Amino acid sequence: MIRVSVAVETPQYAGLAPCLDYLSEQPLLPGTLVRVPLGKRDVPGLVWDVDPDAAPCDDRLLKPVSEVLQALPPLDGPWRRLIDFSARYYQRSVGEIALAVLPPELRRLEADGLDRRLVKLARRPAPDPSAEAPPRPALSPGQAAVLATLLPACRGDADPACHLLHGVTGSGKTEVYLRSAEAALEAGRQALVLVPEINLTPQLEARFAERFPGRRLVTLHSGLTPAQRLQHWLLAHLGQADLVLGTRLAVFCPLPRLGVVVVDEEHDPSYKQQDGARYSARDLAVYRGHLERVPVLLGSATPSLETWLHAQAGRYRLLSLPERIGQGELPRVTVLDMTQQPKPPAGREAPPLAAPLLQAMRQRVERGEQTLLFLNRRGFAPVLGCSACGWKSGCPHCSAWRVFHKRDRTLRCHHCGFADRVPRACPDCGNLDIEPIGRGTERLEEQVAELLQDIERPGGGPVRVARIDADSTRLKGSLEAQLAAVHAGDVDVLVGTQMVTKGHDFRRVTLVAAVNPDGALFTSDFRAPERLFATLMQAAGRAGRDAQAAARSEMWIQTWTPGHALFAALRAHDFAAFAQSQLAEREMAGLPPYSHLALLRCEARDPAVAEAFLREARDAARALMPPELADELVVYSPVAPHVAKVAGFERRQMLLEARSRARLQWLLAQWAPQLGPLRAAHKGLARWAVDVDPLDI
Incomplete structure (x- = not known):
């Protein structure tokens, strides 16, 4: 033995x-x-x-x-070393x-079951290698310059490196991804392409399938059935798949002939896993490229500040696409000062859209063009309230409001999922006049239809308003159907959350409007300006993607703080200036990327139990730190997060900060083994987790 x-x-x-x-x-x-x-x-x-x-x-x-x-x-071996690094x-x-990170179906199979799956897989017909690809589009000068640097590494003829492809929206980043994958495939290697969200997978999959008809392309994401996921994983692991396209979990896909790794929209927070092993797929993609000595391509119009700083310092190679394909213009940005708009009569709610914006929308409808309205809040209204006694629709299990959904007449908590019917009267005082407070996409869709009901489309008929958010796309295939309607021109005004602000190529959209972005700007998270700038830049990029209509494309922003520096940078489409100002603020405050963070999170029914656990964990961490590191390592006291209670559990967290990543990892390696025994001493503690490089603080 x-x-x-x-x-x-x-x-x-x-x-x-x-x-x-x-x-x-x-x-x-x-x-x-x-x-x-x-x-x-x-x-x-x-x-x-x-x-x-x-x-x-x-x-x-x-x-x-x-x-x-x-x-x-x-x-x-490289796959195992990636796992070892991730664990440490x-x-x-x-x-x-x-x-x-293995397919759930694979973990359940025994040897006989796996043998049957592999036999079935061997019977699958291989792609026709003689299938002809469509003609490739001509490259712009910017694309040609980028590819001249990138392609030798993809073919294996030059030293691999991590590249940041900073290109404005509509500049042809996807074509660069396609040519990079093509170079790797011609060298007999495989390509891994990561996307941030599932709703971006089908359209990118269609682009790759069209370009590589004789190659085997597989996808990996949570929308697949267990059998499909196992089949695609096996094809990749056996080397039979040439291209793998997937969301964050695909970074762990075994690829014996890996030749290039592409991370699209690398700034997107969806690449960070928020439960279990809280890994960053973007960071692991960079490390995997280093392990396997293959080039990594990070693409974004608004890179994360960490990535941008690495590119400026020369750690990553910066590749730029500053112009749109066809010399198309970026949309003109108009910041609408809501403090200067007429006030509604007493007792009446202000309209969702200011008069100048509404007029701009009317012009688009009359010309047969499309408008995109961005509001990152689903439901009809964030809360129901009683004007008589002040009651609001709070969640009994969370420290959050239940959102009013008018279509099914429910109050639904978006944190724990608890839902209930809308009461006929105020539960506290019996007042029959309870009303929605605030506005979500469902309400905006209804109000826009009313505001534009007097307009007739060029072909006749009323204005067609559609909504795309997590509620309207719940059923399988509904997202694809709604996007197809937008692309076909069957929608005049599209209302949506950030689901529709990135990656989509809406050729008929010439006007994009952010209805209420201020709520995302003033939060306790220091990353709020960075995220809002990225979201608005991505949203603006949906307008004017057709070069013929680019000259009249616009982005309107309704804000109560028009003087904020973020909007000045947005007007000029100047990401570099915005990043420079943000990095200067971060450096002064000692925040990432100039420091490195970890969070210890825990949950318990009794908040005193969670706080006691964190206090003892804090004392244990401080006891490990030698005096000479007192200025380099800081362990803060426990605090409650913004939403302190979810599904009946009280949540608390504690922040660790270090000047260097090495110092933080040293402390975590000594400290983490003590947390398990410490948890056993605190009965009633439901769960705890260490979150390294947290995105939400």
């Missing part, structure tokens, strides 16, 4: 070793999928590299491996990450 080290899915706080030892009748290569006994269960595991520092153990105490899934080739950096166990 041979001793093997196996990574199994056990949480770090369980106090077990990173990998457990078992006995095998035959030598097993690291990366081999097995099933092993763990307690009273039989669980999946991966044979892992032997830790030379592991404590010795008597073989007589070890259990044998239950089953070896030999039909699956072992996961290779994000303070999770190796097995927890290694098994969590």
Whole structure:
């Protein structure tokens, strides 16, 4: 019997070793999928590299491996090193990450079941290699210059590096992605393309499928069925898929011939996992490129400030596309000062759109053009209220309001999902006159239809108003159908959340308006201006994508703070100036990227339990810090987040700050093993997690 080290899915706080030892009748290569006994269960595991520092153990105490899934080739060394790094950096166990990123269907299969799946996969017809691709579009001078730098690395003829492709919206970044993937494929390698959200996957998949008809393209995202996800994962792992297109989890997809990694909209917060192992897919993509010595391409019109600083410092190579394809103009930005608009009569609500904006919309409708209204708040109204006693529709399980959804007459909490019927009268005083407070996309859609009801479209008929948000696209296929209607010109005014502000190529949109962006600007999160600027720039980029209409494309912003520096930079489409001002503020305040953060989050029914746990954790962290590091490491006291209670659990958090990433990682490595035993001493603590490089503070 041979001793093997196996990574199994056990949480770090369980106090077990990173990998457990078992006995095998035959030598097993690291990366081999097995099933092993763990307690009273039989669980999946991966044979892992032997830790030379592991404590010795008597073989007589070890259990044998239950089953070896030999039909699956072992996961290779670079993949295992990526998992090892992720576990160390994000303070999770190796097995927890290694098994969590495998397809759920694969973790459930036994050897016979896997054999049947592989036989079925082998029967799939291969793509026709003789299929002809459509003619490639001519490159702009900017694209040609970018590709002259990028393509040698994609072919393997130059040293790989991480590149930042900073291109304005409509500048042809997708064509650069396609040509980079093409160069890697011609060199016999595979391409990995990451997108931030599922709703961007179908249209990008269509672009890649059209360009590479003789190549096998697979997608990886949560919208797939378990069987589809396993099938696509196997095709990638076996080297039969040439292109893999997916959301953040696809960064862990095993690719034996990886040649290039593309991260589209690299600034998007969706790349950060917000539960379980809280990893950043963008950062791991950069590390994976370094591990496997392949080029990484980060693309964005509004890069994150961390990425921008790396590019300015020369750590990343900066590639620029400052102009739109066809020399199209960027939309003219108009900042509408809402303090100068006429006040509504006493007792009446102000209209959702100011008169100048409404007139601009009317002109678009009369010309047969489209308008996009951006409001990042779904539902009919954020809250229902009683004017007599002050009652508001709070959630009984969260410290948040329940949102009024008029279509199904419900009050719904967007944090815990609790929903109830709208009461006929105020629950506190019986007043029948309860009314919506504020405005969501459902209400805006209704009000816009009323405001434009007196206009007739060029072809005849009333103005067609549509809405795209998480509520209207809940059913399978509904998003694709609504987007197709917009592209076909069957919609005159589109109301939507940030789902429609990025990635979509709306050729008929010439006017984009941000109805109420101020709510996103004044929050406690220091990243709020950066996120709002990125969102508004992305929204503006939906206008004027047709070069013939670019000259009359506009972006209108209704704001109560028109003097804010963010809007001045937005008028000039000057991301560099905005980034410079933000970085100067961050440096003065000692905030990322000039410092490095980690959060310890916890939840309990009783807030006193959560706070006591965090206070002891704080004392343990401070006890680990030598006096000479007092100025470089700071552990703050526990505080409540903005939404302190969710689904009946009180949430608390504690911030750790360090001047250098190495110092922070040193402290976390010493401190995290103490948190598991500490949790056992606090009965009633539901869960806790360390969040390295948090996005929401």
